[in-house]
Amino acid sequence: MTEENNNEVTDAQVYELGYHILPTVVADDLEGEVAKVRNAIEARGGSFITEGTPEMTTLAFPMFINNGGKKTKYETAYFGWIKFEMEPAKAVALEREDIKTNIQVLRYILIKTTREETRAQLQTEQNTILREVKTTGTIERKVVEEEGGEVSEEQVEEAIEELVGEEKKEEAAV
Amino acid sequence: MSADYFSQNGIKYIDYKDADVLKQFLNPHGRIKSRAQTNLTAKHQRDVTTAIKRAREMGLLPYIIK
Numbered sequence: 001m002t003e004e005n006n007n008e009v010t011d012a013q014v015y016e017l018g019y020h021i022l023p024t025v026v027a028d029d030l031e032g033e034v035a036k037v038r039n040a041i042e043a044r045g046g047s048f049i050t051e052g053t054p055e056m057t058t059l060a061f062p063m064f065i066n067n068g069g070k071k072t073k074y075e076t077a078y079f080g081w082i083k084f085e086m087e088p089a090k091a092v093a094l095e096r097e098d099i100k101t102n103i104q105v106l107r108y109i110l111i112k113t114t115r116e117e118t119r120a121q122l123q124t125e126q127n128t129i130l131r132e133v134k135t136t137g138t139i140e141r142k143v144v145e146e147e148g149g150e151v152s153e154e155q156v157e158e159a160i161e162e163l164v165g166e167e168k169k170e171e172a173a174v
Numbered sequence: 175m176s177a178d179y180f181s182q183n184g185i186k187y188i189d190y191k192d193a194d195v196l197k198q199f200l201n202p203h204g205r206i207k208s209r210a211q212t213n214l215t216a217k218h219q220r221d222v223t224t225a226i227k228r229a230r231e232m233g234l235l236p237y238i239i240k
């Protein structure tokens with residue numbers, strides 16, 4: 001029994017299912033469509049690792065679906081992805097029987113991947129500078145607002161002058 | 175690009191979902207740049223090629239740019 005269990009564990013492979021859900025699906029029903037995909041994975045013994053919630057994306061090129069001889073053109077779709085662990089044979093069945101037959105799925109991709117986060121996490125210098133400026137700005141304003149109840153106009157002007165002076169100092173320091 | 179982009183930025187995996195990262199390896203017509211142009215290692219060039227093809231399949235990157 002233990003050998004069989006070990007084999008099952010080692011046979012399991014990490015997969016990522018990327019999918020486009022039709023843009024015609026109402027935003028409220030979107031969660032239900034994702035739940036269908038999740039339930040299909042769970043039903044076949046898959047274990048979830050991470051998930052990217054579907055977001056409306058503009059496609060790089062229009063995609064067409066043939067519905068009874070009538071072509072429908074789609075230029076946007078809800079793109080989401082799920083990373084999960086499953087046995088290869090079951091993953092094939094999942095793709096053929098659950099994902100491919102789901103008419104609300106515009107297109108999908110099932111790939112082998114790793115358990116670790118695979119997306120590039122780039123931190124540009126520009127982004128970090130923008131964040132710093134934003135946080136210091138809000139903190140300074142809060143201080144002025146707290147004193148605002150009993151403060152006269154003159155005091156407000158003085159506070160503004162102080163703030164401007166501080167900013168100039170900071171700029172000079174940079 | 176003088177050195178390998180992914181080694182320089184500490185990127186371990188090349189993901190098809192990172193369309194913005196992959197775009198820089200396309201020429202103005204949307205074709206994949208050669209290794210001579212990208213200066214990537216052979217492995218990273220292969221991984222980029224795979225990722226771009228997956229992104230194209232999912233409509234995240236174009237096949238051609240007119």
